[in-house]
Amino acid sequence: MTYVLQLGLIGICIALLPLSYVWVKADDNKFRKLVWLTTFLTLDLVMFGGFTRLTDSGLGCPDWPGCYGTSSPFIAHAAITAAYQAMPTGPVSIGKAWIEMIHRYFAMAIGVLIIAQVLIAWTARFKRRPLHVSPWWPTGILMLIVVQGAFGAWTVTMKLQPVIVTTHLLLGLALLGSLGWLAARQTPIPAIDPAAARWLPAALIGLLLLVVQIALGGWVSTNYAVLACTDFPLCNGAWIPPMNFEHGFHLWRALGMTGDGDVISQDALVAIHWTHRTFAIVVVLYTLWLAAKLRRFESLRKPANGIMIVIVVQFLTGLSNILLQWPLPIAVAHNGGAAILLLLLVMVNFRISSSRPGHVVGPSATAPRDAVPASLPRQAP
Structure with a gap:
């Protein structure tokens, strides 16, 4: 060893x-x-x-x-x-x-x-x-x-x-x-309007939707189903093409195989791709709506703007993967965009959490650098 x-x-x-x-x-x-x-x-x-x-x-x-x-x-x-x-x-x-x-x-x-x-x-x-x-x-x-x-x-x-x-x-x-x-x-962190606290459930939902979409995207990538649909907005010339969800979303199976050990069908790959593409519409619309609402708060404006920009970039790179036949730089950028979007939503959730009255989660922008948090006892002089 x-x-x-x-x-x-x-x-x-x-x-x-x-x-x-x-x-x-x-x-x-x-x-x-x-x-x-x-x-x-x-x-x-x-x-x-x-x-x-x-x-x-x-x-x-x-x-x-x-x-x-x-x-x-x-x-x-x-x-x-x-x-x-x-x-x-x-x-x-x-x-x-x-x-x-x-x-x-x-x-x-x-x-x-x-x-x-x-x-x-x-x-x-x-x-x-x-x-x-x-x-x-x-x-x-x-x-x-x-x-x-x-x-x-x-x-x-x-x-x-x-x-x-x-x-x-x-x-x-x-x-x-x-x-x-x-x-x-x-x-x-900057001072945050306490009214932002009521947006915490919505922000958590946005984060959850993104995680589900990333999981679906990972399932597309690991099953090599990116090019199962080669056109947009239709999928192989149809809004709802022939699909096999049972084989496509059978979790425990070898790469390229069904749960029964047969070669996975094209219809199963189409089901994987179509589900990721369709759910993306939900995530894009919800996240853009959430970011637009959060922009009203000064302390959340920058991350909210970042979310809106990354969502647009993600849509463009995802579309380019289909129309340009999955070029490597764009595919890597699409993966990176999902990770950046996750970070932005985590930051937004953190800042909203910190706006709740009496909930101290980190140092204040105006607090002295050597200040001791209330949860730690001060040592006697």
Whole structure:
């Protein structure tokens, strides 16, 4: 298992770069800087995960956590070459192996950064320094990334089974959303009109609808159903084309197969695509309505504007995927747009939550930087 230790060292070395940046940066709140940087890098990792999936690189190294029992495609070069020569159109090649391993290296680096957050948070708790968050929050995020890593392993060992890959995607976005919430708790927020509190249920519904739509989009991608409908607004020349929902949404099955072990039909793929496309209309209309309503509040105007812009971009990139036959840059941008929209809705929900009377969730924009929260006792002079 020497190569596992080598993989760990690679992850630590990569994580040292952002950790060094946080350490030398002129900011009196290193923890806040670290959380925001980890959130940004996790967004990048989610997008690179989409790139890995879209380039069919998920099995570029068909074992886990290394590549043919080594820590690097350099070392596994002979095994990769042999696999490629045996099946040139198969999932293994030098390029795909590097894409897959780079994704794993950066995932390990994110794990190291979250471990650093856990250590800082618990140290602050023991030394009674305020962080405006319980140390159990970063600890929970660390547990989430462990589960995410397990699904990453099963993605490979279970040969890209759609339900495993989709769950892996959703867990990655849950990790991103949790980090975004933690970052928001560490950031001073402007005064918010208490009247915004009544929009919390609507904002939560918007977030839930988006999560369902992302799950449907992940199901489209993992089943390679993006081009099941090649026209718009019709689907293969019909508003309601022939579809097979039973096979399309049977969860536990191998890639490209039905639950009975037969090759999945085109009608099943059309059902997957059509459902994602149709539900997108609901999400777009509801989210645009919600953003328009939230723009009336000064403290919510910027994220609401961001939501409206990203929704439009998502519609255009989704349409381009169909009409331009799924070009890779646009497909990656569509994945990234969903992640950014999730972050924006998380931020909106956080700000609305903070507007509830007597509900303190983070530092105030006007509070002194060294202020001790009411939940922590002040030490005697």
